Every structure is written in structure tokens, then in C-alpha cells.
Amino acid sequence: MISNLQKKLMNKEFVVTAECGPPRGANKRVIAEKIKLLNGHVAAVNVTDNQTAIVRMSSIAASAHLVAAGLEPVMQMVVRDRNRIAIQSDIMGAYSLGIRNILCLSGDHQKFGSQPDARNVFDIDSTNLIRTVRDMRETGCDMSGYTLDEAPAMFIGAAANPFADPFEYRVLRLAKKIEAGADFIQTQCIYNMDRFKEWIKRANDQGLTDKVYILGGVTPLRSAGMARYMKKRVAGMDIPDKVIARMEQVPKDKAALEGVQICLETIEELKGLKGVAGIHLMAIEWEEIVGTIVEQAGLKSTGLKRTEG
């Protein structure tokens, strides 16, 4: 039984995924609220894993809540907090709970989170994690070679950041992740379209986009302050000055609208780019806007097929 996300991608639909951050507490009603806002608009929803190293309800638990509510999760898993024993254990547990998509990540360093005094793990890296999940699916064995009592068959995702350095190496790294077993990629959010176009062109030229589904990351800006903050403080983010200027030039109460507008323009460009199989819409703590953007971008549910040539 393959995931809904995989099915739609195989069906050449221009797919939309969104994101959902679990609460800082055991309150599952918060998740129920977010599910209400997202359900029906997107193919699947990423559930973050102690993002920015701030302690939240676990990704596996929150993903299980999504499954129970009928909304398909992409369970994010970072290698910062778990060793290979816990990782393999959680993958099996996740699959048994009906989770079918996993996004394999390194994880933000704990220095900036809520527990900078914690000891990090990094027993294996994110590429090792991709390979591990693939091997569990393809060979039916765990990392020690033991034949599993029902192998988890996950649809495997990885992250890519066309805006990190060194730029020339970024496409090589993408190739390495695909080689390790990545089925789909979600990129860091795109504001610098020129740089993204250069990156996707290289990926196309190397035939990588025939081997993997790439979803372009987009995040609507809510304010000029948010844009400036992200530019300065978020690692791996590239926001050109002209985007900041657009946000600064509108009155404060119109800023969110402008942010949505910029987002829609980005989505429109992505729709026309060869190699882009869909978008990953990260409306951080602004889940209400997802439905609006999906509708205004003409991406409601089934229908739109992606660009081929």
C-alpha cells in the first residue's frame, strides 16, 4: 500500500505538501485544529521533529494523530537526538501506526534550541538514514542484517538547500542523496528564484530530476520584520534585498497580503519549471493561509499536471 503522496507524484500531478509543527506540550487538540485547517487542501503534511532543537511533542506521535484523522503525514526524522538503535525502532513503529512517508534530516544544532546543554547524538548522518530506510524497505533487513518481521516500506524524502554553500557542490550532494535512496526532495524556501533556477537546471542536466521528485519550498512572508529576521538569523536562508524591499514598501497592515502575493508569484514560476514536481508550502504557525494559497494558485486537490518539457 503506497502513500497518497507517492501515488500523486507517480501520477505526474503537481503536488502540494504543507507543514505542521507539533505543540510544546501533550495537548493533542492543537494538532486537531491544525488538521482541520489543512485537510483537503494538500497531498500530505510534514510533521516536524523538535524543529530548531526546541522540545515539542514527538514527530512520530503527532504523525500518528494525523493518520487517525485521515490526513497523510510526512514524518520528519532528525539524526541529532537518536542513535541507530532508536532510529530503526521508530521507523518500524511509525510504519505500524500507518505512517508511510519519512523525511530524513540532519537537524538544527541544539545550540539554538531550548536545551543547549543537551548532549547531541549524530550517531549516523542524514544520508546514512536515507540508505537505512531504503535498505529496510528493499532488503527487508535492519542495519545488523536481521530479517525483519514485516519490513517498513516508506516513501523516502530528503532535504536540499540550493541556497547554502558551496553552491557548486550542492548538486553533487543531491546526487549522493538520490543514490542513497531518496525518492523525493523538499527544498529550503525559495525567494532567490535566479539561484533556484540555476540549481534546478544543473539537476536537470545531470538527469537527477528523472530519478527523484523535487518539491520547491515556499513560505509566505507575514511582515517585513519576519523577512529581515529570516535573512539574518535562519541558517541557509537566501532572501534577496528586493524581496525585503517589497515587504517594507507596503503599509504594515497590507504586509501579509504582499507576502502572499510574492508567494503566489513564486509558485507560478515553479509550475513552469522543468524538474519541479510540486511545492512544499511551509506556512509556519500560519496554517490558515494554506487553503487560500492553494486555491489562489489554482492547485486545489487533483487536476494540475506538472511541466514536462
Next chain:
Amino acid sequence: MITGSQKPIQEIADLVAPYDRVLILGCGTCVKTCFAGGEDEVAVLASALRLYFKRTHKELAIDELTIERQCENEFIQEAAAKAGQNDAILSLACGAGVQALAKRFAKSPVLPGVNTTFIGIQASPGVFTEECSGCGNCGLAVFGGICPLTRCAKKLLNGPCGGSQQGKCEIDENTDCAWHLIIDRLTLLGQMDNLNVYIPPKNWATSLSGGPRKLIREDHII
């Protein structure tokens, strides 16, 4: 070399305060090189502590000695006499030296005056950087002589991560991204093919993770 920094003086003063006669024992090897516990540092610390205890009206006799190394009995035994004459030893050696003293002078309380930090080098006068984490199975040949387990904050073997920007690590703008350095170095050496190979998970059994390690060289044991 092993790097360390002297503990804050107030912390040291609190450690030695319960005693009447303290020996400050320095080490002439690693901690001398990083200015934490050599002869000069012993003298300065002794002087500072004398002033502190005079000011706070406490009678505390401070003795001073520096030996070549505190990790070998051959040198440790030179401190035996003074160890016996004092109530406690404040060692300015690395953690290994402190423990070696404690083994040898079992009846003397041995107090650490230095916070031992890392295995590293003196990159330039007065600047020391961490280079090796003692994993027990060195793969530096693959990485152009730059250790990703030590110098990459996430110990990535198939790096870099998405937080690498302008050659710097996401955790600190003053920290180089090790993977950026590795890529530059391998490019210079014409060995970028090293990175096209998938590097499997590290076997940590040879590191401290597998338990405290021991080296036995039969050919040197009589």
C-alpha cells in the same frame, strides 16, 4: 596536545579553602603549551591565591612545584616528598594527570585546577583549535586531512548540511564549516572523487562510546 584552561580563581579558592597546606603542582608538557598549568602559571596562581587568602584572613600555606609530566610515574615520583608535606594537591595538569596523581598519592586529596577541553593544535600564537576526538579509527586520508567527526558540529560523514553558508558553520560565524574546508582541500588535491562515494555509518565501538579504552604493548612490558 591536550588543551585546557585554568578554572576561575574563585572556584579554585573554594576548592583549596578547606585545607591548611596546599601544593600547587604544575605540568611541563601540554598545559604549559596552552598557558594553563606550566611553571609560570603555577607561580602566578600561587601569588594570586596568597593575596586572596591574605585579604580574606585565612591561613593557607601554598607550596609550588612543576614536573615534566603528570601522566607518568617516572616524573610523578619527583613530587612525592612535597605531596607528603601538604594536606592536598592542586594539580594544574589535564584530567589524566590529576587522576594519575590520585592513583599514586592515594592518601592525598587531588584537586583539579584546570578544565581539560580538547586534543588540538596551536593554530597561531595564543590560539588553539580542536582537531581530533579520538575515534580510534582514523579516516583522515579520505577527507583531505580534515576531520569531519571533530570539526563538523554534526559529525557528518556525507556533508555538508544545509546550514553551511559562506564557509561558516551554522552554530557560530567564527567557526569554519569543516565540509567547506574538506571540499576546498580535496579540490586542491584533485581528490573530489572521494566524496562521490557513499560513506557508511561510523563504527563507534573503537571510540569512548565503546567503553574506556586501554592500550597494551606486550613488546614493551617486562
Next chain:
Amino acid sequence: MSDNAQKPKITLFHCLNSFCETPALFEGCDANIVKMACSSMTRDIFLLRAFEAGADAVIVLVCKEEACRYAEGSIRAKKRVDYVKTILDDIGMDGERLAIFNTKATDSDAVREIIHTTLKKLDAIGLNPAVNYYN
């Protein structure tokens, strides 16, 4: 209490080219003058031992950095003085007791002014707290 009649003790370290010893400059204090061949001879331990020996204030005179005959002497002296000042603060001795100045051997007026400033500072922060107590 005889302290009020006691003159403050000042130890003055100087490199050969930064100061020409003139006893008259030291009215109002008991001066202990230490000559150094080069300002790089300013070592942490000497500064601390001066305080152990009872100095209330320690002054270091060195040439201006550009004028240092041995290139880096003045710079090294400044770094070490700054380091010892933090030690003095950490042990409750007050780093203000120690100061470094750039002077020329030909300018005794500048030194007179430095002594004057130092004595005023001692009025404010008090004499060496590690020696002025009674058993």
C-alpha cells in the same frame, strides 16, 4: 591607627627608554622603582609579587607602541597588564591598582601627573587590602 601617617607604597616598573628616574617626582609616596631593559620584561608574576610585597599601586611605564625600540615590547606589556588586572579583580584586589602608561624618558611632567592620578585613585579605592589587617 598609624595608617593615616603611612605613605602609600607605589612600585613602578619602567623600560629604559620610557622614564628617567627622578626622585623628586615621588613626593607623597614610598616609591620602589624597577628598571627593565625592555617593556616585554613586564611579567605577570613580577606584578603580582609587587602586591605581595605590599605595594598599594603598581604603575608600568612603557614607550608608545610605534616608538617601542624592540617592536612589540609595549604591546606585550599592555596585554599582560590587562590580564593581571582581571586577576586582581577576580581575587577582590581591584584591578584599578595596576595601570600602564605610554611615556617618554624626556617627559617627566607626564610622570608627575601619573603619580598624582594614582595617589588620588588610592584615596578612592583604599590601600592594599591584602596587607592592611591586624592579627
